[in-house]
Amino acid sequence: MASPAPKSLSLKALAYVLAICAAILAFEGWREWSAHDAALAKARHEARNLARSMRQHAEDTYEIAEQAVGMVAYELGTTGTDAARLGRAEAFMLHLLEGSPRLAELTVYDATGHWLVSTAASGPEVEDRSADDVFARHRDSDTLAAAFAEPVPNAAGDALLTTVSRRLEGPSRRFAGVVVATIDSRYFNAVHGKVDVGPRGAITLYDHAGHTLTGEPFTSPIASSSVALFGPRPGSGNSGDYEFIPAADGVARIAGFDRGARYPVTAVVAVSRDEALADWRHGALLRGIATLVFTLAIAGLGLRATDQFRRRLHSDAVLKQKEGEFRLLAESASDLVERFAADGTRTYISPAVERLTGETPGELLGRNAFDVINDEDRPAVEAAAERLRQGESEQETVAFRRLRRDGREIWLETSLRVAAEPSGQFSVVGVTRDITDRKELELRLEGMALRDGLTELANRRAFDTALAREVALARRTGTPLSLLMIDADRFKRFNDDHGHLAGDACLKSIAVLMARAARRPADVAARFGGEELALLLPATDLAAARAIGVDLCRQVEALAIPHPRNLPWAVATVSIGVATLDPRREDAVPEATWLLGTADLALYDAKAQGRNQCIAGPRRFRSRLVG
The missing domain is CATH 3.30.450.20 (PAS domain)
Structure with a gap:
């Protein structure tokens, strides 16, 4: 029989068991505190993301309004404002509203500030704008840029109205009035009402001066606290989060905000701190009970093990032999x-x-x-x-x-x-x-690194990789490889007239048509640089590639994007140069530089011959003839 172990050894074993139980409880407490902080961080992150989404939605709405007043101003500036043309303009305005439920009404005012035509059945909310600061600004300045007015209550007092306006010019660029698009805050309230921010949460929009753009803050507990965003708030930046306790109800809230860069709009999303931590509290209670039960079980087993400790000393050697394997599996x-x-x-x-x-x-x-x-x-x-x-x-x-x-x-x-x-x-x-x-995250990030942020087409890096790969494949298989170089006609003038945001929107529209033209998996539509785009078509001969280019020219023209200085069409168009590398020909030059250079020459030929057309490049490489 083995001799009994010293009493002190049993006490040490008991102390060891208790220390393990204490360590388990301490670790669980630290883990729950970390989970608490993580839940708050998640709530702040989600509030910022939701504020960014609401800001983006609001900016999209103002962009639609800006485009609408621009199109109406262009239509009337081109045709005039007599009764017959105003009737056609009213039909055009109603058509615009049918396609964009975000706008409440469109109204045209003459040079004296009195309304000429409106989509409102009983007339516009404001019949005379001659005393408005925004009207005076359009009248006294020759800029065609859109203006955004401060929000004002509607006639019934149950909503706020925000306007986007643009100068209307007659012959010789003389001031002929103002085109105004009105946005009702009830539209935003309806959209925000579909977003779940909890019973005590709220979503609010402000302009950059701190004026409320939505009707909700009439009763919202976050209205007074959010005004701090528009004063000297250190470190706030264009996006962020903060916590506050409004005096209205004393409920602690977490708020995320996002300030727009394109339009003067700031979105604020606030959620109740208690609601944000509700899931954590429920889980912490269950985990705490489970940890307590587990700790008590460990303690009970430890006490029993201590009692049996002396009888198990003889198994030490066996336990040590298996310790490495046991620890590897247990951990x-x-x-x-x-x-x-x-x-x-x-x-x-x-x-x-x-x-x-x-x-x-x-x-x-x-x-x-x-x-x-x-x-x-x-x-x-x-x-x-x-x-x-x-x-x-x-x-x-x-x-x-x-x-x-x-x-x-x-x-x-x-x-x-x-x-x-x-x-x-x-x-x-x-x-x-x-x-x-x-x-999957790594693959998504890799895919994002190869996309152009504006057009969502492949970027230059992805295009260069695809070009090298397809040229090598064409050499091996003897199949033709075609390249279309596409450039927006007089694009600098377009940006000068309409602004870079409109230029970006124009490029996006052209990119959508290009993406549709790249039907096959191996086809690559890419942004080559600036307003220059490229379409790589493997296994496509020159005739087929040129047919695609001609069709693309017609599709871009059919978009009817206004471009008054792109004559004779007065709409946005593109010029396209096509080149084909055909290894089956005896005089073929199977090199990527040849394909790029020939397509580039064809593009310059297309511009030199009048633009808005697709020109095929020469079979043999030659120097650039057109500057």
């Missing part, structure tokens, strides 16, 4: 733990495999691990296993794809380590976890 209990023989056959697999792959341990035990790995990833995994077998390394980490039982492909990461066997045979222990979300 990875939440991940999949496997043991493999030298040929990759599984000799042990933990129950976590069912959560990870949907398969049971019994279905995979005894099967080779390499069989389930994606064929593209298998060579790298086999090479890592070979390095372990050859003793070149003791640990390897590999990432690979495999299918779950439900057919969904997932990414897994496995850490492999050589393990000692009592028999001396070679074996490897692997710890596996799911990294699908991380891989």
Whole structure:
């Protein structure tokens, strides 16, 4: 019989158990505090993101209003303001409102400030604007830029009206009046009402002077606190968050705000702090109860273990021998733990495999691990296993794809380590976890790095990569490769007349048509630089490519984007140069520089010959003839 252990040893074991229980409770308290901070950080982040979305929606609304008054002003400035033309203008304005429910009304005022035509059945909210500061600004300045007025209550007093106006010019650019688009705050309130910010949350819009643009702040508890955004608020910037307690109801709130750059609008989204922490409190209570029960169970088992401690001293040697294996498996209990023989056959697999792959341990035990790995990833995994077998390394980490039982492909990461066997045979222990979300994020970020931020087409970097790849493929396969170089006609004049925002919108519209023209997976539509775009068409001969270019010219012209100084069409157009690399021809020059240079020359020929047309480049490279 083993001799009894000293009493002090039992007391030390008891103290050790109590220390473990205290450490568990302390760790859980720290973890819950971290979760509390994370919940607040998430609420602030979501409030900022929602404020950004609401600001973007408001700016889109003002952009629609600006475009509407611009089109009406262009229509009347071109045709005049006699009775017949005003009738056609009214029909045009009603058509614009039907296509844009965001606008409440459109009204045209003459040079004296009295209204000429309006979409409101009983006349506009304001019949005479001669005394308005905005009207005087349009009258006294020859700029055609849109103006944004301060919000005012409507006649019924139940909503706020915001206006976007533009100068109307007659012959010789003489002041002929003002075109006004009105936006009702009830539209914003209806949109905001569909967004769930909790019973005590609120969404509010302001202009950059701090005036309310929506009707909600008449009763909103965040109205007075949000005014601080428009004074000296250190570090506020254009986007951010803060916490406040309004005097109206004393409820602590988290607010996110976002200030617009294109239009004078700021969105503020506030949510109740208690509502933001509700899920955390509920989870913390359940986790706290579970931790307490677990700690009590540990304490009970520890006390019992202490009582049996002296009788188990003789098993120390066995426990020490198994300690390494036990710790490896115990520390990875939440991940999949496997043991493999030298040929990759599984000799042990933990129950976590069912959560990870949907398969049971019994279905995979005894099967080779390499069989389930994606064929593209298998060579790298086999090479890592070979390095372990050859003793070149003791640990390897590999990432690979495999299918779950439900057919969904997932990414897994496995850490492999050589393990000692009592028999001396070679074996490897692997710890596996799911990294699908991380891989998908990496792929999304990689895709974003290859897209142009304005047009959503491929950027120059992606285009250069695709061009090199397709030129090499054309050499190998002997198939033709065509390139269309596309440039917006007189685009600088367009920007001078309409502003860079309108220029961006014009490029976006052209880019949409280009993306439609790139129908096949191998086709690449890209922004080459500035207003110059490119369309790469593999396996397409010159005739087919030129037909696509001619059709694209007609589609852009059909957009009817006003461009008065692009004569004779007075709408936005494009010029296109086409070149084809055909390896089947004896005089072919299968080089990317030749294809780019020839298409560029053809583009300049198209501009020199009158613009708004598609010209095919020469078969042989020549110097640029047109400046």
